[in-house]
Amino acid sequence: MGDSFGEVLQSLREAAGVSLRALSARTHYSTSQISYVETGERRPLPEFAAACDRALGTTPLLTVLIALDGEDQAMRRRALLTTLTAATGTVGIAGATVVAELIRQGLLDASGNVEDWGQVVADYSRRLVVDPSPSYGVALAGQMAIAQQQIITRGATPELLRAAGLLTQLYGLWCGNQNDVTSAHGWYRTAAMLADRSGDTPSRVFVRARTASRGIFEGYTLRETIDRANGALGISNRPSLGALEAHSALVHVHALAEDLAGGRRALGGMLDVAERLPDSGPDGPTARTVSFAHYLEARVGTPTTADEAWQTAEPILRSVPVWWREAQVYYGLSLVRRGDVADGIAYALTAVRALPTPVRTVGVAVADLLRAVPAQYRSAELDELRGYAAAGDGPWVALGS
Structure with missing residues (x-):
């Protein structure tokens, strides 16, 4: 990508x-006018x-490039174009979300300010459990490209490497x-x-757990799951979000094996860690722990x-x-397990219909519920719910490995 407006366009x-012809049709400028620019x-x-x-x-982007014309804006223009070139080579330009991030970062660089990478990671962590839509992936890819460019230009500092690992x-x-x-x-391997x-x-x-x-x-x-969880705790078992995640992986294992006592012991590990950590917001240790407690009891506990x-x-x-919609599906599973099949299906169907973007973990929860539905049961709601189930083998297949 060149430095001039025309080269960027x-x-x-x-x-x-x-x-050129398609751009002409969309903008109502002639092909020759666009070509001349x-x-x-x-x-x-x-x-x-x-x-x-x-x-x-x-x-x-293009409007801002014009605004950054002139010698007094040269530094900002170069910063924006440098970052844009790096991001384009990595993820392409995919809409205003990435472009806005690039402009913001370019202006930060030009003004001598440094990105608060800890806050960036926290913001994207929160967004993942609120709306993991395709636009989220595009924005996150753009942010990773910015981190990559800063590692190239500023060096592989511990702060940048940490942020890049967590974003990855x-x-x-x-x-x-x-x-x-x-x-x-x-991406998990790269993050590690x-x-x-x-x-x-x-x-x-954290990344391993x-x-x-x-x-x-x-x-x-x-x-593999047990080894990775224990490997993470082997690096450090001090209270941390990583330790919380390692214990959560073990809750998963016991819940899938229908080992309620083992699952409650693993959940105790989560509770012990969560009590020692500051609650960092709606998606913090408390929410994470109660989510797994519900998952365990809904899947293998009593009514x-x-x-x-x-x-x-x-x-x-x-x-x-x-997390809420996934938990609703698992509560539906608990209803099916106790014989309230129609209510359980209806509960799960309400949850998945409300998700703006399909999410694999929720689809796996649906598949888990469907396994508990009696073979002879038939309904239009059940047929619709099947359409939301994740394809392929569920995690219960891993129990034989």
């Missing part, structure tokens, strides 16, 4: 797979830039949500390597313990939509 147009033979006007932004989904872990979790399990595993290079022990523990907790839903065997766990979890999880 041409790069963005070609990256989007838009021909791209070759530098004609100076673009703001309204032209705005029209191209709208047509290419890059608002407000989140991207793997998002890929898993999108049913791209193979890519998810690759980056965390190791950062030398930050809590991050090293979070992978173990999710991995059993994404094809990891029982042995009474399942109801008690749901009464505790439901008001806490309402502000974490993905």
